[in-house]
Amino acid sequence: MFYIIRRIILLFITVALVSVITFAVFQVLPGDPIRTMLGTEADETQIENMRSELGLDRPLYEQYFTWIKGLFTGDLGNSIRFSMPVSTLLMERLPVTLSVASIALVIVLLVALPLGIFAARRKNKASDVVLSSVTQLGMAIPSFWLGMIFILYIGMNVDFFRINGYVPWTESIQGALSTLLLPALTIAIPQIAVKFRYVRTSILEQVQLDYVRTIRSKGLPEKIVVYKHILKNAMIPILTIFGLITAEIVAGTIIVEQVFALPGIGQLLITSISNRDFPLVQGIVMYITVAVVFINFVVDILYSVVDPRIRLR
Amino acid sequence: MKQLGKEKLLEVKDLKVYFEIGHDKIAKAVDGVSFSINKGETVALVGESGSGKSVTSLSIMRLIPTPPGKIVGGSIELDGQDLLSYTEKNMRKVRGEDIGMIFQEPMTSLDPVFKIENQLIESIIYHQRISKKEAKQRALELLQLVGIANPEKVLHEYPHQLSGGMRQRVMIAIAMSNNPKLLIADEPTTALDVTVQAQILKLMLKMKDSFNSSILLITHDMGVVAETADRVLVMYGGQIVEEAQVKELFLNPKHPYTAALLRTIPSLEQNTRRLPSIPGNVPPAHKFPKGCRFADRCEFAMDICRESAPALGRISDGHQVRCHLPFMKGGQEIGEETRSITGSV
Numbered sequence: 001m002f003y004i005i006r007r008i009i010l011l012f013i014t015v016a017l018v019s020v021i022t023f024a025v026f027q028v029l030p031g032d033p034i035r036t037m038l039g040t041e042a043d044e045t046q047i048e049n050m051r052s053e054l055g056l057d058r059p060l061y062e063q064y065f066t067w068i069k070g071l072f073t074g075d076l077g078n079s080i081r082f083s084m085p086v087s088t089l090l091m092e093r094l095p096v097t098l099s100v101a102s103i104a105l106v107i108v109l110l111v112a113l114p115l116g117i118f119a120a121r122r123k124n125k126a127s128d129v130v131l132s133s134v135t136q137l138g139m140a141i142p143s144f145w146l147g148m149i150f151i152l153y154i155g156m157n158v159d160f161f162r163i164n165g166y167v168p169w170t171e172s173i174q175g176a177l178s179t180l181l182l183p184a185l186t187i188a189i190p191q192i193a194v195k196f197r198y199v200r201t202s203i204l205e206q207v208q209l210d211y212v213r214t215i216r217s218k219g220l221p222e223k224i225v226v227y228k229h230i231l232k233n234a235m236i237p238i239l240t241i242f243g244l245i246t247a248e249i250v251a252g253t254i255i256v257e258q259v260f261a262l263p264g265i266g267q268l269l270i271t272s273i274s275n276r277d278f279p280l281v282q283g284i285v286m287y288i289t290v291a292v293v294f295i296n297f298v299v300d301i302l303y304s305v306v307d308p309r310i311r312l313r
Numbered sequence: 314m315k316q317l318g319k320e321k322l323l324e325v326k327d328l329k330v331y332f333e334i335g336h337d338k339i340a341k342a343v344d345g346v347s348f349s350i351n352k353g354e355t356v357a358l359v360g361e362s363g364s365g366k367s368v369t370s371l372s373i374m375r376l377i378p379t380p381p382g383k384i385v386g387g388s389i390e391l392d393g394q395d396l397l398s399y400t401e402k403n404m405r406k407v408r409g410e411d412i413g414m415i416f417q418e419p420m421t422s423l424d425p426v427f428k429i430e431n432q433l434i435e436s437i438i439y440h441q442r443i444s445k446k447e448a449k450q451r452a453l454e455l456l457q458l459v460g461i462a463n464p465e466k467v468l469h470e471y472p473h474q475l476s477g478g479m480r481q482r483v484m485i486a487i488a489m490s491n492n493p494k495l496l497i498a499d500e501p502t503t504a505l506d507v508t509v510q511a512q513i514l515k516l517m518l519k520m521k522d523s524f525n526s527s528i529l530l531i532t533h534d535m536g537v538v539a540e541t542a543d544r545v546l547v548m549y550g551g552q553i554v555e556e557a558q559v560k561e562l563f564l565n566p567k568h569p570y571t572a573a574l575l576r577t578i579p580s581l582e583q584n585t586r587r588l589p590s591i592p593g594n595v596p597p598a599h600k601f602p603k604g605c606r607f608a609d610r611c612e613f614a615m616d617i618c619r620e621s622a623p624a625l626g627r628i629s630d631g632h633q634v635r636c637h638l639p640f641m642k643g644g645q646e647i648g649e650e651t652r653s654i655t656g657s658v
Binding site for chain 1: 374376404405406407408409410413414416418421422423424425426427435436439440471473484487488
């Protein structure tokens with residue numbers, strides 16, 4: 001119980017720090033959003049008026065606390081570019097990104113975990129060597145290239161897939177899948193390659209440990225040795241890597257949404273950055289960071305479920 | 314001396330276990346080892362690190378990691394059945410059921426993420442095919458038997474919550490859970506406090522008697538041997554270099570290596586400032602010398618020792634030694650406490 005309480009406190013501290021850093025970064029970035037917005041023709045009075053209208057002339061700490069208050073109440077100010085509340089924009093785009101990321105995560109889990117166990121059990125045999133070489137290749141493939149190859153060879157040829165835009169889940173599940181499956185696969189494949197290797201190594205590390213010899217000396221069948229004992233022990237390092245992978249998947253969506261023209265957070269982020277739409281960029285960065293921090297918090301809690309030694313710390 | 318039944322439980326003949334350690338390099342970890350264990354007997358297998366003790370014991374369980382290791386020759390018979398011809402499935406029945414094993418490091422030998430109860434009952438349920446409820450009852454009895462004061466509590470604890478001595482008691486309970494005929498204990502007390510060591514050794518002997526089994530005790534501690542063993546096998550460089558009843562070995566060691574090992578036991582009577590040690594190391598198992606494997610460290614080494622490897626020779630009933638010295642005319646005394654006539658064959 002203490003462990004969980006301590007994790008929760010740590011979660012809040014991390015989020016608070018992240019908010020300060022996110023806010024500070026945008027203060028030191030070059031480029032003036034007002035000038036970008038009004039164009040080169042605008043005169044100084046116009047610029048000053050706009051600045052005070054957006055509250056950008058107030059002291060920094062004031063701006064920061066207004067922003068923090070907004071984070072909790074869902075009011076992140078208005079986007080400079082779209083003249084719409086940032087929260088509305090985010091809520092519109094969030095389901096797309098969340099869907100792509102979740103599907104990608106499920107694919108990675110369903111493929112990397114069994115494949116890693118399979119390869120570890122056949123260490124240095126032909127199937128293991130082939131898998132290891134193929135995944136080496138998978139690691140080297142950039143996702144934007146893979147995305148384009150998918151569009152060209154699968155998206156254009158297989159009727160099921162749509163390669164442009166997005167169909168909401170509420171409209172048609174099949175439609176949603178037809179637009180999301182390829183992007184998710186594009187993100188998942190390089191991740192599978194990395195995680196497969198990680199799972200394989202984690203299991204092989206366990207195999208050499210003393211407790212495995214004890215279990216073998218008890219005469220238990222290989223299935224119990226591997227799937228009960230080794231797997232549960234190997235889950236500790238594997239969980240760590242799956243915490244990290246979610247951050248990478250979120251990062252992956254930014255590129256893949258561009259390639260597949262998906263109206264997600266990633267696309268919104270790129271547009272907002274090129275427009276110096278600071279309130280919007282800040283909001284997006286903050287939400288992505290909080291999501292990643294939260295996932296790592298969940299991983300920490302899962303650790304304590306798997307490993308009794310962690311509960312005591 | 315206690316009269317032991319002469320019925321053989323385990324017979325190892327000419328066992329050879331080689332490890333491939335790189336290109337064309339073969340380590341002969343166990344190189345022609347033969348011995349037997351009678352029913353009810355405690356046999357100690359003694360030697361320093363790298364002498365092949367642990368490989369011998371793991372070979373009996375057929376738990377040598379293959380590759381790189383491989384049992385390349387010999388036979389291992391348990392109750393007249395050749396274990397080396399067993400299928401993996403039949404061998405699983407032997408492990409945990411006919412032979413129980415405990416290891417040196419109780420800290421790492423238990424699975425850290427499962428409760429003691431789970432680790433005890435899984436083997437009981439698998440081998441005895443009884444219900445979970447009955448297995449739990451049996452687990453409780455076993456923990457009481459190995460002298461754990463609050464077994465109900467310990468059943469629901471994890472290994473890291475127990476002390477080293479407690480963990481080793483749990484290991485013994487696991488090893489004995491299916492009434493094995495043979496208990497192999499690989500340095501069971503090395504990682505424990507001296508006071509706990511004696512308790513664990515006593516417990517092992519008690520368990521042996523109440524379960525009517527035999528013990529193969531692997532150790533490098535001659536003090537432990539003196540306390541527990543009926544018979545002793547001394548290993549060096551993958552071979553048995555001396556074998557005798559425990560009293561005979563302590564009073565009349567014939568191999569210079571045995572004698573040197575005995576001198577390393579601290580004694581209360583002698584006022585030594587520094588314990589003697591045996592200079593040098595065991596030669597690496599991939600390049601044993603042509604002659605005697607101990608010759609380079611032996612204070613009595615002669616020319617013949619470097620030329621020809623000695624075979625096991627008989628000193629008296631049950632006492633064998635792999636050394637040229639005792640069989641040469643006018644050979645020297647080697648053991649401090651040796652009282653027998655030198656050169657006797």
